[in-house]
Amino acid sequence: MILRYVMRGLLRRPAETVAAAVAVALTVAFLVLLGSFTARTGARLTERAAARVPVDWQVQVTAGSDPKGARDALAAVPGLTGFRAVDYARIPGLTAVSAGNGTRTTGAAYVVALPADYPAFAPSEIRMLLGRDGAVLQQQTASNLGAAPGDIVTVLGAGRPVQVTGVAELPNADSFFQVVGAPAGSGASAPPDNVLLVGPERFAALTGGATVVHQFHLRLDRASLPADPAGAAAEDTRRANHYVAAVAGGALIGDNLQVALSAAREDAIYARLLVLLLGVPGLILAAVVTALVVSLRNDRQRRDLALLRLRGVTPRRAAILFGGTALADGLLGAALGLGAAMLASRAGPFGPVTAGWLTAGAIAGVLLAAGTELVPVAATLRGSAPAVTDAVHRMPPTRLPLPLRLGLDVLLLAGSAIVFWLTARGKYQVVVVPEGVPVTSVNYAALLAPALAWPGLALLIWRVTVLILDRPARIPAADPGGRFADLRHDVVRRRRVLIARGVTGLAVAVAVTVSAAVFTHTYDQQARLDTALTVGSDVAVTVAPDSTTGLDPAIAAVPGVTAVEAVSHRLVYVGPDLQDLYGIDPATIGRAAPLQDAFTPGSSVHDVFARLAATPDGALLSQETLHDYQLHPGDQVQLRLKDASGTYRPVPFHVVGVITEFATAPRDSFVLANRSYVASATGLDAVQTLLVRTAAPAAVAAAVHAPPAALVNDITAPRVAVPSASGLAAGSLAGLSGLTLAFGILLAAAGAGLVLVVGATQRRRSITALAVLGASARRRAGLLWTEARILTIAGVLGGLVAGAVIAAELIKVLTGIFDPPPEHPAIPWTFVAAVTAAVTATALLATLGSARWATRVDASRLRDL
Template sequence: MIALWLSGILRRRTARVAGLCAGIALTVAMLSTLAFFLSESGASMTERAISDVPIDWQVEAVPGADQNALIDAIKRAAPVKIIHQVKYAQSDGFEARTADTTQQTGPGKVIAFDANYAVDFPKELRWLAGKRSGVLIAQQTAANLHVGPGDNVSIKRLGLPPVEVKIDGVVDLPDADALFQGVGLPPQAAPQAPPDNVVILPISNWHEAFDAQQAKRPDTTRTQFHVRLVHDGLPSDPTKAYTVVAGQSRNLEARVAGQALVSTNLGARLDTVRSDALYATVLFLFLGIPGVALALVLTVSLANAGAGARMQEQSLLRIHGASDRKSLMLLQSEPFAIGIVSTLLGFFVSIAFSSHSGALADTSSLLFAALAAVLGGAVAMLAIAVSAFRASRATTVVGARQAVGRSHVPLWQSLCVDLVMLACAGLLFWQSASTGYEIVLAPEGVPAASVDYNAFLSPALFSMGFGLLIFRLCRYFISTSNPLFETVLRPISGTLAGAVAASIAFQQLRISRGIVMTALAVAFVTSTAIFNVTYEGQTRVDAELTNGADVTVFGTTAHPAGGKLETVKNVPGVEAARTMQHRFAYVGSDLQDLYGIDPRSIGAATTLSDAYFRGGTTSEILAKLAATPNGVLVSEETVSDFQLLEGDTINLRLVSAKDNQYHAVPFKFIGVAREFPTAPRDSFLVANADYVSKMSESTAAEYVLVRASSDPGMLSKAIATALGPTSGLDVKNIGDASHIIGTSLTAVNVGKLAVIELFFGAVMAVAAGGLMVGLGFIDRRRNYAVLTLIGAKPRQLAGFLWSEGVLVLVGGIVFGVISGVTTAWMLVKLLTGVFDPPPETISVPWGYLASVYVMIAGSVLVAIAFASRRARVGAYETLRDL
């Protein structure tokens, strides 16, 4: 009996079954795909975090410890891939004689690596000039001493005569913060700055020079073991991976207690990534949950769209003598069958989509996605089952065959719940936006971070409140008592405007639902698209701010990049290239970065946002700097720390190239720079390059900023090739910067989530418009069949159909655009704190949105055309069938 019933439903109600299957499958596919994304996002953050750590463990032996026993303890505590020994020694300073002058530095460090260290830990040393082995000197130390390969440097030992060495090469220490960190310090301790002066000796030379110092002053030397662990067995979830790594480090600490101190860089990085993982949750809540809610509401609405047909089917079953129990069993078999088929279909679609987009991770992802699919299918089956159950509760056959909408006013409308929600949303949004809101809370001195979920209330309340407001307005507008309603329909239905208005007003509830559903779908697509484009644009701005430009050639005072400007300009793909000085200056006792620029031309090579400056636009601030030769822009932190007022004269101490000593130079404070390309986040200065060159007696420009007319990644490789391997310069592009941007929302790859949201959002918007109109017609085929049989002309039938369709389409798009733009603006405003700098305004992807709106209109037009054709053909068969 059930098989026969389902066969008949499939054969005679093909359009209804197909529409419901499509809607449910869409819901399930979106839920499962988002589940894949959540699982994969944590795994990708863990993988990237692990790959970014140059040294997993630094184990520092205490004086007199058995080093062989320490190595054995390290290997027992965790699976070790690489382990190397590093020697450190304090020095009173370095001295060099060049020509007729003698240069000296302050205290420094002399270190030594064992064999193959540079091969196994390549991120610790970057060769700049000379040989790659032997006695090496850090670039800043070489600049301070005015030395290079072949020059002699005297190392001042503590309590012993100095020892002289010959420099073989100049290197950079990219990971100096970790290399010279204080091992064993508590997490809340302030980080130690790396030494300004460093010399690297071969391990044999170090022993010859410092074994005596070690014996006399053991507190001035130390030995570390740098360890890289085996990462293959770590869990993909960042929290679980941190737990494993933290357990291994504690095991090591227990084994070497009293013999060594342990610093777990890998554990610290994974601890940070645990906070980053919260941003994936933020993204899912802000962007994913609205999509899930929309998909579920769409499924319920589609199920309810067939309620009239089910009531008629119930009446037919009763006419043929079916008992309530049997008729209910037959009616419930439809949602069960549709739910199973649609759930499987949606799940396999999500697997195919996730595999194509690279979001398919592992078995746990499949299980998580399967649970999401079952949840979506269960909700869909429940919605259709409830609709069928209601149909079975009709008291009479005649009552079951009627489809009369509710005439009473809903309770929420009487209580003005929609207006209360909108008011609360506005109040919460104002409170969050006006108090410097941070989406992820990390209190000062507290290593843990958490999401303030209260912030999600304002956009959630706005979406729900505006949806109810749309419903209120539609029910008010779609009424025979509203003279404007008939006037609006007249251009479409002509002389039948009165009859059409009365017909639509009789179906006020169904039409209002159609408008609300279309509006919610359009709002979701609009808000997601706007937020995504704004996010991507701001991520690029953030990356360009970090890197300096599309491509930046980094040099030093000893090896300035400015001398290679013409070489860089001649590389194909370079649209513009400008030099920028990077010096250091003392403000009082605070050493800060000083950037010398040409304010008239720097904008050709890099983007300078208005958000970078306070008190004016970019063009106004740069014009002011250009008009003030000794002008200087100061960071907000420096202004606050030194209580500066605009117009004050600031005496900055700059190094003079003539005697390599610091001298006071007067500058005029003319403005505030919040951000600047390549500048640190805290304290820095921006001045005219000509004035800096004149007062420091050096025209060297350390950096070259490049705007690319082609792919920045390919251009950076071409520039590096043109400069040659012996230039001592480092070439980086914004792609490199995007990968290393710190702990913020922009550390999470939102691209895959955007693809999921925009794809399914567009499909849902099209489905909301087309299916709501199409399934609504299926519910009312009997009405149109009767109109056809009593002589209604095709043009007159079309007037009814087109009026309904255009009302749903126009109302849905207009209300949806208003809601979507407002929601996107709220999201961007609430997430302003995680952007650096914050976006100046929202960005609108006009092309994408226009194409989606056209597709929505096309789906409604197709549904109307389908309904119009079905209404004119087979009227007798339709009545007999119903």
């Protein structure tokens, strides 16, 4: 009997069944995709962080210890995939004699012994530019000596001549030559400029009696580590500590993998916060819309329940009958939702779904359908069954809800404003990840601003809508056209609380979608800017700093290029610190390099660059340098630059301002100066970097005919290949943004249609009564159109304002995820227009359908009276 009742109920009202199943499916799919995205995000961040590490561990044998013992203990390291022995020795210098350059001698240099297969073992450590393996000079060393493959270089101290076989770049020289075991901040400020790479068989003869540092470079199986960056970093640290204890102090570890994973911890926390602040509101909205759709059955269920009670059905029996219908709706919706989630995971950017989230989604869908449909049965289970005529005498409420009478909207918005002001004024980060400390700190109090703003804005929209609709009744006027103007006004005023509730629901749906769109669009804009800063521009052609060969700007004059800017990249000593100096043309650099006011705190970037252009010997320094050396704008500072002879000598500059970011510059300290002045002061006008602006980066990069020693990069290359790009550029919100925006626009449109359909359903008796009194179908439909216009206009406007406020708070609160911070939110006008159009179109279709329904007056409608 139960199965027959359920099947007949589903087949008798197929439209309600389909609507309920589709609504449940929407929530289930959203939950499954959101949960799977969250679970997958940590794993992606771990993979990206580990992919940037050329060598996971650099195990250095301590002085006086036996290298064999340290080597034998490596066999017990979990997840070890291979290691190579690497020896270092510091020598007095290198010298070379050539016909064109005469005799050139470097300062202190390093001789490094590498096995023949080391480039294959660690491909990103060495990039061969010229020649072949054997005796290879670092690119900067070859420039200092004026040497090329085939030339003879003499190692000072040992007096041994070596024929150069190749020239190579060491892209990760900072970590390659790190001071293993030194406290943070006490290592060398820059890697050595002069390096000679040889095979182990020649190392002893070239280094003589120099002190030798023995290292083993390890690569680990990253798949054996936990998926979460924090867990992977902790596990890697435990393995390193176990190895150090096993060799009893015989070796120290430079843990490059742990450093990269620790840096990814902050990105993982921000990813979870983004899911919390962007995904969860959408999920709650999906559940509300689903409940609204499923509750369309409630009015009819109340009548059916009353009839069943009149026929003697017990409360328990009634609960079973209605529970069967709810279970059928939930199971059908869950099945559709799981199928949709699996299809979307294959076709979209959401990533694969997991079995755990599939199960959670199915359970949530069934519980949501059952909880919504069984509300009318709750009264029966308590012993108070509704009467058949209850719905006829029910009048719409006219009193404000209790939260509004208590002024909760004002309190919530005031609290949000105070928290937001404290967050903006204090300039503290929501997430703090101390370097070298495995514990992270999350300031959840800062998240109170958007958390309080959501309900506050929703209640405020409700209040404002009620106030606007609660206009005093006018004196009835003549209505020769039969437009029911007075009746419409009176109906709207009497239904103001219900209309305001619908406006609030629609506004929240629009706000969720718009706020997510603005935030993700700003995020993507800053991610592109961050990548462009790392690369330099859309396309960048670079050679080593201080390279005397330089680059000809003509090589970048290929089809599709709109601007080319030449930059001199030099190494400069600021006191004892070796920093990067970039010689630019301040008047034109903005044609190719990305610029923002955030780069020059306290002033606009254009004003600062104008001052630099007006001061030939001007220089922009980092805030850290200005603080450390007590410098101020207008002060003269002596910087040591390498001249045409290869000797560092002082060059006077005047400080004109501060700079925090610039294209291709490191993230700590660097100097910006006029390229013409640097060239005249040093006698070197070589260009080491070309910044290229183009709308087709990949095609232009492929067309540039750069010399062999040059590196060509563009912003469309895989972001993991950009070694210094931040977590913002390495991460991607494609999955979360696609999920939130796709479901958001569906929910906003569905919310508009459902609010209008539910309103029309609630008014079916009054519209039927008007028909009995002789009102035409057009007049009856006019009442629905009046309400539809109010709902659509007020809901969209309220949603746009609320979405803008929420997005501004999210961007400010989560400013730590942006590098550099945005000057202002980036508004995706096309998407906002699409949301508005979707809501308007859905409202139009829903009202047309409701108006057509209003023209029908049959026996069943009359019985409802």
